[in-house]
Amino acid sequence: MEQHRALIDAHVERWITALPDDPLYAPMVYLMRLPAKRVRPGLALLSCELFGGRAEDAMDEALGIELFHNFTLMHDDIMDASPLRRGHPAVHVQWGVNTAILSGDAMLLKAYQLMAGRTKVIGIFGRCALQVCEGQQRDMGFEQRNDVTLAEYTEMIRLKTAVLLSCALQVGAAVADASDEDRARIGAFGEHLGLAFQLRDDVLDAFGDPSKVGKEQGGDLRAGKKTWLLIRGLEREVQEGGTVLREALAMPADQRNVRGMISALETLGVRVEAEAEIERHNETALRSLGSVRATEERKRTLRALAALLLDRTS
């Protein structure tokens, strides 16, 4: 996987070198050069190899997926008014909102160009990219609502996060000319992996080691963000007759007792439930990977990557 990351980083640099000398491209270069794990392009390359293709053949598509992912970060950071991205100033802070909008648009176009080599790949990418936008739309809509259900939340993170992991794997499969059935199987692997991945993020926010996670413990709870933990916690509290979470949410964010909320989630059994949910998605993902027609040796790398993504502490 480290090999793949090096391949991808080299391809990113080649791509940057070929860009026109125009201020439109400076924010893309900045964002694409921030240190990143390259999970999505890595999945595209691994999936291509899983089905007997060469990683080299899927480099453009892998880069396109990473560009698209970074485009969503550039625009999401404007919408969420996030000042930082990967520990550095966000593009809209560094260059202003207008440049962040326009460079993001151009980045999306650049991503699409890289996907245009194969009709099947374009189709997969277009559908997935729209679903990612639908997911972001729902995420923003949830901020105005207090009645978001677990099913709605799960569908939102499926669209916003899981679909792109699935997309990366499906694109790699399409480059390797995998059958439609196998492509659907590896896509389902990615979707459940993505759901588990996002739930792991939610759990780490409340129960992770802040020195490893690198942000305030319970930051999502402080912000009143409707994550799986909070939605399920509020449900369980109604069943148990408790009021800790509800009362904390009624307070202004800076006066909220986040430690009390975390301890209520633990007592209500929500942490255990979330871990079980992650495990459920992980098992579904692995079952789907298992049903793919490919050698065990090649599946092993994807299983190892899944374990890395889900067992992480940061």
Next chain:
Amino acid sequence: MEQHRALIDAHVERWITALPDDPLYAPMVYLMRLPAKRVRPGLALLSCELFGGRAEDAMDEALGIELFHNFTLMHDDIMDASPLRRGHPAVHVQWGVNTAILSGDAMLLKAYQLMAGRTKVIGIFGRCALQVCEGQQRDMGFEQRNDVTLAEYTEMIRLKTAVLLSCALQVGAAVADASDEDRARIGAFGEHLGLAFQLRDDVLDAFGDPSKVGKEQGGDLRAGKKTWLLIRGLEREVQEGGTVLREALAMPADQRNVRGMISALETLGVRVEAEAEIERHNETALRSLGSVRATEERKRTLRALAALLLDRTS
């Protein structure tokens, strides 16, 4: 041409009906339903017919061009802080900036999906779309500069406006399987038509009948916008030793003597020069159309459309 507009409007409505029921799509529907001339999709259909294709075969591509054009309006209106679009509230005013960013992104994706039927069309569209972004980037950059040359201005409007007219015509040609040479010729026709079209806009702003143009006479001059007229006027003023324009620009916009600026442009001969420039682009456009291998009868419609676009009073 009225027939084509009806075809396009019907196709827009069919497309709207097939959209998912998601708040992401409401701003697109709103913008696409505002009354519009449908110049760009009309050009795509006419170009397809010019090369022996049927208008019906280029409907998706024509719609894709119109969607892309409206996507640029949605995002440009945010960047320019324009409250109105076609006499109605702009999307960012009606739904907020975040929704306008996100719906615009989805609109661009939708446009790309409609162009994905032919590899040649995707290539043309991707290249042109990026040039439109580069044009918008330069336009924004000009606001911070006082030394924009006529050549720079012309290149900016070529990228921002003319390239998309050229794109529409090239896409129509590609759908009809025109040769690369003929596609280049009809593309050049569109590019010079687009340049003349934008210069006509600039002239109408200063010298049009405000009751027909529908906005304040000299609004661009009031805003100190570097149009062809103002850039050339400042050049001529230096040659003549005048100071009217320079002094007016040094004043705050609301104290600017716009009537004096308009009369200075007239006296300096800039209006006559601009009309000559429009005519030069028009002639180059018509020469390029003339060199296309197609029947005179089919070229006649495109010539008539060019005359309509350039002789307009609003």
